[in-house]
Amino acid sequence: MKNVTLNNGVEMPILGFGVFQIPEEETQAAVEAALETGYRHLDAAASYGNEEAVGAAIKASGIKREDLFITTKLWIQHAPTGSVYDDSKRSFQHSLDRLGLDYFDLYLIHQPLGDYYSEWRAMQDLNKEGLARAIGVSNFHPDRLVDLIDHNEIVPAVNQIETHPFHQRAGDQELMRERGVRIESWGPFAEGKNNLFTDPVLSAIADAQDKSVAQVVLRWLIQRDVVVIPKSVRPERMAQNLDVFGFTLTDEQMTQIAALDTGASLFFDHRDPAMVSWLGARRYN
Ligand SMILES: NC(=O)c1ccc[n+]([C@@H]2O[C@H](COP(=O)([O-])OP(=O)(O)OC[C@H]3O[C@@H](n4cnc5c(N)ncnc54)[C@H](OP(=O)(O)O)[C@@H]3O)[C@@H](O)[C@H]2O)c1
Numbered sequence: 001m002k003n004v005t006l007n008n009g010v011e012m013p014i015l016g017f018g019v020f021q022i023p024e025e026e027t028q029a030a031v032e033a034a035l036e037t038g039y040r041h042l043d044a045a046a047s048y049g050n051e052e053a054v055g056a057a058i059k060a061s062g063i064k065r066e067d068l069f070i071t072t073k074l075w076i077q078h079a080p081t082g083s084v085y086d087d088s089k090r091s092f093q094h095s096l097d098r099l100g101l102d103y104f105d106l107y108l109i110h111q112p113l114g115d116y117y118s119e120w121r122a123m124q125d126l127n128k129e130g131l132a133r134a135i136g137v138s139n140f141h142p143d144r145l146v147d148l149i150d151h152n153e154i155v156p157a158v159n160q161i162e163t164h165p166f167h168q169r170a171g172d173q174e175l176m177r178e179r180g181v182r183i184e185s186w187g188p189f190a191e192g193k194n195n196l197f198t199d200p201v202l203s204a205i206a207d208a209q210d211k212s213v214a215q216v217v218l219r220w221l222i223q224r225d226v227v228v229i230p231k232s233v234r235p236e237r238m239a240q241n242l243d244v245f246g247f248t249l250t251d252e253q254m255t256q257i258a259a260l261d262t263g264a265s266l267f268f269d270h271r272d273p274a275m276v277s278w279l280g281a282r283r284y285n
Pocket residue numbers: 017018019020021043044110138139160161185186187188189190191192197212214215229230231232233234237238240241
């Protein structure tokens with residue numbers, strides 16, 4: 001497995017396993033299968049409602065903690081105690097307890113909404129206390145990311161954003177590179193939207209490489225130095241998605257995929273007021 005080095009020296013596997021939308025009752029089996037297949041990097045979140053099941057799979061696997069890279073995410077805090085800083089630390093502890101762990105490798109602010117400056121100050125302290133080896137953000141557009149960086153002490157190690165062939169984020173990636181922030185893709189397959197798995201350009205490249213479209217997409221992201229966390233509940237696809245280090249896309253194939261970019265989200269726009277209100281009304285601690 002190839003690692004990337006984050007801005008504080010922490011090593012992160014470039015490929016991991018995402019658990020969004022895996023029903024809680026199926027999550028333990030799926031994560032056990034993923035660990036059995038060879039994944040060592042897991043991407044969870046308080047809002048996915050399945051942290052306990054992920055924790056149960058980690059425990060059942062018997063894999064040493066230091067051989068795993070575990071990410072989870074802090075949901076928007078609403079400060080029932082009057083302090084977003086305190087509630088962020090409390091929510092962090094809830095996630096640790098649900099997962100049965102005593103530190104995270106990476107802890108992310110899930111959404112650029114609410115009082116995320118107070119959340120970030122709590123995360124900086126969690127990082128200094130050694131409870132989160134690296135801290136970062138998710139779904140931050142460049143303007144919000146730069147503002148957070150310019151008004152705080154620790155530069156986010158990662159920004160996990162929607163990144164796939166139809167929304168490639170090359171400009172965002174360039175800015176993040178200048179600022180020392182690693183891009184991590186969520187939704188590498190766009191969850192199959194836009195007929196990704198039967199796209200003619202991707203299918204032709206897959207045929208030429210004797211690989212699947214999924215493998216071509218993951219390989220394309222990895223060759224762009226993007227961290228990937230594909231999700232599948234099927235062991236044969238888990239294995240396929242992990243097997244992307246034994247081939248290389250040509251410059252011409254990379255250019256063909258670059259031409260598929262639409263520059264727009266296929267999911268939701270964090271600048272849409274209705275979406276901001278909808279996300280802000282969710283409660284997960
Ligand atoms: N930070 C955020 O706001 C955010 C948002 C969304 C996602 N995420 C993270 O990113 C991870 C990945 O994104 P995602 O789960 O939304 O979507 P995704 O990985 O782009 O797509 C998952 C879909 O692709 C299918 N699939 C997986 N491997 C395949 C293969 N080899 N061939 C054909 N189909 C395949 C899966 O079906 P089966 O399961 O049936 O195989 C599932 O329907 C999430 O699990 C989560 O950890 C983060």
